[in-house]
Structure formats: C-alpha cells, structure tokens
Amino acid sequence: MTDPALIWSYLAQGPLLWLTVTLLAYWAGDAASRAAGRRPLVNPVLVAVILLAAVLGATGTPYATYFEGAQFVHFMLGPATVALALPLYANLARVRRAMLPMLAGLLAGSVTAVLSALAIARALGVDGSVLASLAPKSATAPVAIGISERLGGQPTLTAVLVLLTGVIGAIVATPLLNALGIRDWRARGFATGVAAHGIGTARAFQVHETAGAFAGIGMGLNAVLTALIAPAILRLFL
C-alpha cells in the first residue's frame, strides 16, 4: 500500500488531475444552471470558478500549478475565436440588410462600454493594470484576454471581469430595455450582444430568436471593434 501522500504528490505535479477537475467543475456548473432553469445568475462558468477556487484553497494548490493542467482547455480559446467566423458568415446577409442601424448601435454601444467603465473606475480611484484589465470587459472572453495582454493588463483578472459583465448584462437587459420602451428585437439583441458578449447572447436567445441572432452578430463585431478602440480610449485614462 503506497503512502497517499506519495500518490498526491504525483497527481499534484502532472496536468491530469487539474484538467479532469476543471471538466468536472464545469459539468457540475452546467448541471446547476440547468436545474435552475438557466437563470442568468446561476451561470455555469461562475459556479465552476467558485468550485475550483474553493478546491485550490482547500488543497493549498497555487494557481500556476493548477494552470499547468488547465492550459489545455485555455489553449482552445484561440481556435474558438477563429470559429466565431462561422456564425458571423452565416448572418452576413442580415448584417448587410441592417447595415446602418447596426453600425450606429455597434459604435455607440462599444465606445460607451469601454469609456464609461474606465471613467467610473478612474473616478473611484482605480488605476494602472486594473484599468487595462477592465477596458475590454464587454468583448467576448478569448478576445478580451488577448486585448488585455496587449494593453499590459492582467488576463486572468480580465477573464473574471468579462464573466461578471456577461452575468450583469444577462440580468439587466430585459427589464432595462422594457423600461426604455424599445420593441425592435434586432436592437434589443444587438445591444445586449455588444455589451454582454456570449452570456448576453445566450440570454437573448432565451427571450427571442431574432434577438439571439442579432446578439451573436453584435458580439462578433464588438470583438473586432473593442480590439481597435480599447488601446486609444485607455490612453485617455493613464
């Protein structure tokens, strides 16, 4: 019978354990979300992150050790970003038909997202790399992480901020847009996708098919625009 401590020290060194635990935690998060009827507050990623953070804390595992295993999942963000080309291509005809309103919504929403986040945070005393991590938070996670790295932010902090932005967007979108009296499903979905990326898009699909499709387009276009405007807007606040 081998000493359990030896088995643990083997497991703690290789990628196998943390890769498996990451998938397990996400599975649990997804099951919790389904059990809660896909309510936006019970987000699978949020649940998985809390579970994993608790496990790392309880076992005294440093994040760097955990990431050795989890990097295989993290790596797939790059190809997944490229794969977003497919839904974007599938909706090209709709993009062309609603070109002007979409451009207006994209520019207004994207600039407002970056500018207001930085202005509010700066006014409340946040600065430096935290601001750079905050700037791309409305873009979809793989892109926001890439932008944050470029800007001198902390990619892991950006990942958390992106996640929270999505959850906030999914919760506020419907009551907010009702209060504003906006009934065009394209406008409702598009603005939600621009401001709250994939999590907002998933929420928009629950509410209305057209809103969901336009949210997906908004998310894809904002990924590109945020990469272009975030560096310039951030410079205003540093």
Next chain:
Amino acid sequence: MIPALVILLGFQLAGEVASRALGLPLPGPVLGMVALVIALSLWPALVEVVRPVAQGLLAHLSLLFVPAGVGVVAHLPVLAAEGPAIAVALVGSTVLAIAVGALAFAGVARLTGNTEGEP
C-alpha cells in the same frame, strides 16, 4: 476533423504572425476570424469542412473561460481593495452600453425606415 482543425489553427497562426509582424492592435485569433469570414465568402464549400469542429467548440465556449476565470484566486487582494469600485464600474457601464447601443440602433432604424425583420 483534421482538415477543420488545420483550417482553424492555420488561420489563428496566420493571424498571430500578421499581428506581430505588422504590429497591429488586433489579437491574432481576431485577425484569423476576420480572414476566415473572408475566406468563407470566397469559397463557401469551406463551411461544411469547418462546421462540425467549429460547432463543437462554440457549443462549449463557456468551458474555455474557466481556467482563466479561476485566476481570480490570484487577484483576491485586488478585488478586496477595489471590489466596490470595480462592481460599480461593471454595473454602470453595462447598463449604459446596453441602453445607448439599443437606442442608437432603434433610432437609426427609424430614421432610415429600416424596420424589416421586426415582428
């Protein structure tokens, strides 16, 4: 599956090389995505090659955020100190961005008479 992976990774690779070589602000995968949209419009047959793998990846997109999200454990001190300010910035900017974006879209749609697709 292999051709699809080669295409996705190839476009990402080309994007990374172009982004670094030309000093562009766009991250490599975003350039790869833009280039792939162009390639798909030029050769629509590519869609069927890439679709199965792309759909698989996108169906589990949120799983891919988890490892970076767990990085929150390394930022607990920052979040403890600046949490309230960050929370106000996130809620405020998300509400503003949705409101301003939707109003701009709906306003321009009304001005240009572009109301197709409305229920």
